[in-house]
Amino acid sequence: MRKSTISATILAVLIGVAGSISLVQADDAILAQREQAMKGMGAQMKTIKDLVGSGGPAGDVVAPAQKIAEIAATIPGLFPEGSGGDEVRPEIWQNWNDFVAKAQALGNEATMLAAAAEGGDMATVGAQFEKVGGACSACHKAYRE
Ligand code: HEC
Structure with a gap:
């Protein structure tokens, strides 16, 4: 009896350890995806900024602008509750709708x-383009350290 209780306890501990390891990995994966998404938007913004600076061609702004819209749609999914992050304010999850x-x-x-x-x-x-930049900063001011 005693022996099997002990091994059940060990098993539970091992499962617990395995569980937390996979949680940590999931977290790292989401943080990496988040960084990629944000940096991707940064790169598109740079492309557009250069085009605005050189006076066009306007048509070249279409694709990077659409790409930002696509990435923006993925933002909420990149911030699962408690996923943390270096520059993340916990207010994100308190004011989730905002x-x-x-x-x-x-x-x-x-x-x-x-x-x-x-x-x-x-x-x-x-x-x-100024309004798009304003939408980036509105969120960063509220939710990024
Ligand atoms: C809805 C909120 C929100 C919007 C909108 C938003 N961001 Fe962010 N951004 C964040 C948060 C929160 C962080 C910090 C993430 C972290 O540390 O894990 C961040 C981080 C970043 C980073 C640093 C990424 C890194 O890990 O090095 C860059 C670059 C960035 N954002 C660019 C942009 C640009 C460009 C836009 C607009 C086109 C934008 N963001 C729009 C919330 C937002």
Whole structure:
């Protein structure tokens, strides 16, 4: 009896250890995906900034703007509750609806940027690009350390 209780305890501990190891791995994976997504948006922003600086062509802004909108849609999924992160404020999970709304706002502004770029007027593109940047900073100010 005693022996099997002990081995059951050991088994439970081993399962517990294996469980926490896989949790840590899942966390690392999500943090890596998150970093990739954010840096990906940073790279698209740089491309657009250069195009705005050189006065176009407006058509070249369409693809990077759409890419930002696509990535924005994935943001909430990259912040599962308690996933942590170096520069993450826990307020994200206390104000979850607001966090999601800020990700959606970025998606909307980026979609409008793609539309402006299709329209071809670089002044409109430049003005809408500022709004996309504003949507990045609105979330960073509230939720990034
Ligand atoms: C809805 C909220 C939200 C929006 C919108 C948002 N970010 Fe972030 N971003 C964060 C948070 C939170 C972090 C910190 C993540 C961490 O430390 O794990 C971050 C981190 C970053 C980083 C650092 C990534 C790293 O790990 O090195 C970059 C670069 C970045 N964001 C770029 C952008 C750009 C560019 C935009 C707009 C096109 C944007 N973000 C929009 C919330 C947001």
